[in-house]
Amino acid sequence: MTRKLKKIDAAFYRSVTGTEPVRDWLLTLNSDDRRRVGFDIATAEFGWPVGMPLCRSLGDGLWEVRSDISHGSIARVIFCIAQGQMVLLHGFVKKSQKAPKADLDVARKRQRSIGR
Secondary structure, eight states, X not given: OOOOOOSSEEEEOOOTTSOOHHXXXXXXXXXXXXXXXXXXXXXXXXXXSOOTXXXXXXXXXXXXXXXXXXXXXXXXXXXXXXXXXXXXXXXXXXXXXXXXXHHHHHHHHHHHHHOO
């Protein structure tokens, strides 16, 4: 039996104070939603590079994992590739058609803090 290997490993962004905001956000989701988002992140890890509908480029080295979760909601995890890893920068439940500027700003700030 052949075991499929990850093409890229996911890692949580860690702030200078040691917090992991995406991990903390995931823990606010119910177990089914958390499982779905985790499955989608794993799909990106094993299949990288992955395009639509799972992943989409946001420009400037940012990407998003797109997950359909319960009650017709849509979760997004914004990540970048740094030091050979998929660094999970920011997660949120999307409430509008376009990714909110504030969420993109948070991800960009975290991306700058780790370098590219």
